[in-house]
Structures are given as C-alpha cells and as structure tokens.
Amino acid sequence: MKDTEKAIKSEAELIRQIKEGDDAALINLCQLYKPLINKIKSMYHVRYYDNQDWEQDAMIICHESATSFDLNKGKFSSYYKTRLTNHARSLVRYDNAYRRQALKQSISLETAKKNHILPLNKSFASIPEIPLSENIAILTARLSDLEINALLVGLGIKDQEDVINNLKISQLTLARARSRLVQKMRQTLLS
Structure with missing residues (x-):
C-alpha cells in the first residue's frame, strides 16, 4: 500500500x-x-x-x-x-x-516475377539504353545560359527573382526558357 x-x-x-x-x-x-x-x-x-x-x-x-x-x-x-x-x-x-x-493490395515487382504475374498492357516511355549520366551531359550541352538558369531555378538552387534581376529579363522570358528546357529534357531523356 x-x-x-x-x-x-x-x-x-x-x-x-x-x-x-x-x-x-x-x-x-x-x-x-x-x-x-x-x-x-x-x-x-x-x-x-x-x-x-x-x-x-x-x-x-x-x-x-x-x-x-x-x-x-x-x-x-x-x-x-x-x-x-x-x-x-x-x-x-x-x-x-x-x-x-489499393496500396495494401499492391505487390512488389519481385513477387510478381516470382509468381509469373504479367503487368497490364499500357503504353509507357521506354527507358533508354544510354546511361542517364550521359543523357544529362548531352542535355546540358544543348542548353543555353538562360535555360541553365531556368533549370537551376526549377531545382531550387537559385531564386527566381535573383535570376530575373541579374540577367535583366522579364518573368515571361524566364517562363519561356523553362518551357524550352522541358521540351529539350523530353527530347533528350525520353528518346
């Protein structure tokens, strides 16, 4: 007690x-x-x-x-x-x-292969046989200085306002450079 x-x-x-x-x-x-x-x-x-x-x-x-x-x-x-x-x-x-x-009912790829389960037939972008590091080197060689700055802004390395002020460009110009960057990334990395 x-x-x-x-x-x-x-x-x-x-x-x-x-x-x-x-x-x-x-x-x-x-x-x-x-x-x-x-x-x-x-x-x-x-x-x-x-x-x-x-x-x-x-x-x-x-x-x-x-x-x-x-x-x-x-x-x-x-x-x-x-x-x-x-x-x-x-x-x-x-x-x-x-x-x-759906998350609980999912299985790993290894389990699917072991149990001979075939994936659904869906179109997808094939993974290129060229290593990614080479594709990135090719991509960066194709980019202009403005597109490289747009990439750095997109990655969060540089601030958008700093790039606009340093390069003396408009926000629209940076947006267009980002758009060109995305197109070049798709062409280089997915083809």
Missing part, C-alpha cells in the same frame, strides 16, 4: 515538473508507463510504424496528457491509457481507410 501511494506521489510530482517544462520528468514518466506503451503497441498493428515511431508518439501524447491533466480529477494512468489507445485506433483507421486499399 505504501509503494502505491509513493508511486502516485512521484507520478504527481513528475506531472507538475512536466507542466513547468522539465524534459527529464517527461522521460521518467514515459519510463514509468513503458509496460502500458508496449501493451498498446502489441495490440495495434500499423503498417510502416516501427518501435521508434510508437515511442515518439507515446512521448508526445504523454506530454500532452500531462500538461492537460488536472491532478484533482481521476487517475493519470487511465487518462493516458485512453489517449494513447485513441491515438492507436486513429492510426489503424487511417491505415485501413478505403482510399488506401
């Missing part, structure tokens, strides 16, 4: 410390509820969610729960368990949403 009272008092102290912004108290409180976190993690399977994701979410929810918990009402363990369970259920609902069913 004394151990239970001591745990409740230390839990209340940790919650007070978390409300004051103590990160170490948050880690200690999460360690205190590690068995609960592991139980909920084992109950709900979420695709592409690993242990680090669960622990991070559990810590975030623990922090939110501690900061919003009223020490004069109920038990923190029940409050935290409810919030963590609701979060896990939301993740499962999101994972099982109807519009994501």
Whole structure:
C-alpha cells in the first residue's frame, strides 16, 4: 500500500515538473508507463510504424496528457491509457481507410516475377539504353545560359527573382526558357 501511494506521489510530482517544462520528468514518466506503451503497441498493428515511431508518439501524447491533466480529477494512468489507445485506433483507421486499399493490395515487382504475374498492357516511355549520366551531359550541352538558369531555378538552387534581376529579363522570358528546357529534357531523356 505504501509503494502505491509513493508511486502516485512521484507520478504527481513528475506531472507538475512536466507542466513547468522539465524534459527529464517527461522521460521518467514515459519510463514509468513503458509496460502500458508496449501493451498498446502489441495490440495495434500499423503498417510502416516501427518501435521508434510508437515511442515518439507515446512521448508526445504523454506530454500532452500531462500538461492537460488536472491532478484533482481521476487517475493519470487511465487518462493516458485512453489517449494513447485513441491515438492507436486513429492510426489503424487511417491505415485501413478505403482510399488506401489499393496500396495494401499492391505487390512488389519481385513477387510478381516470382509468381509469373504479367503487368497490364499500357503504353509507357521506354527507358533508354544510354546511361542517364550521359543523357544529362548531352542535355546540358544543348542548353543555353538562360535555360541553365531556368533549370537551376526549377531545382531550387537559385531564386527566381535573383535570376530575373541579374540577367535583366522579364518573368515571361524566364517562363519561356523553362518551357524550352522541358521540351529539350523530353527530347533528350525520353528518346
């Protein structure tokens, strides 16, 4: 009985410390509820969610729960368990949403080859036999200085306003250069 009272008092102290912004108290409180976190993690399977994701979410929810918990009402363990369970259920609902069913039903190319599953007949651009690095070298040799600047703007390396001001061109001129760049990319990389 004394151990239970001591745990409740230390839990209340940790919650007070978390409300004051103590990160170490948050880690200690999460360690205190590690068995609960592991139980909920084992109950709900979420695709592409690993242990680090669960622990991070559990810590975030623990922090939110501690900061919003009223020490004069109920038990923190029940409050935290409810919030963590609701979060896990939301993740499962999101994972099982109807519009994501196609992703769950997809299979890898290796599995398709192993099971002799043929792809749908759809027209697609064939991958050139020339290595991509050679195609890029050919493309850059074909580009003018203005088109190279348009490429750098498109890649986010240069700022559009800086290019317009440095080259003393209009926004329309840069847009036309971008259009020519796209045409040359299609001709060089897809043919």
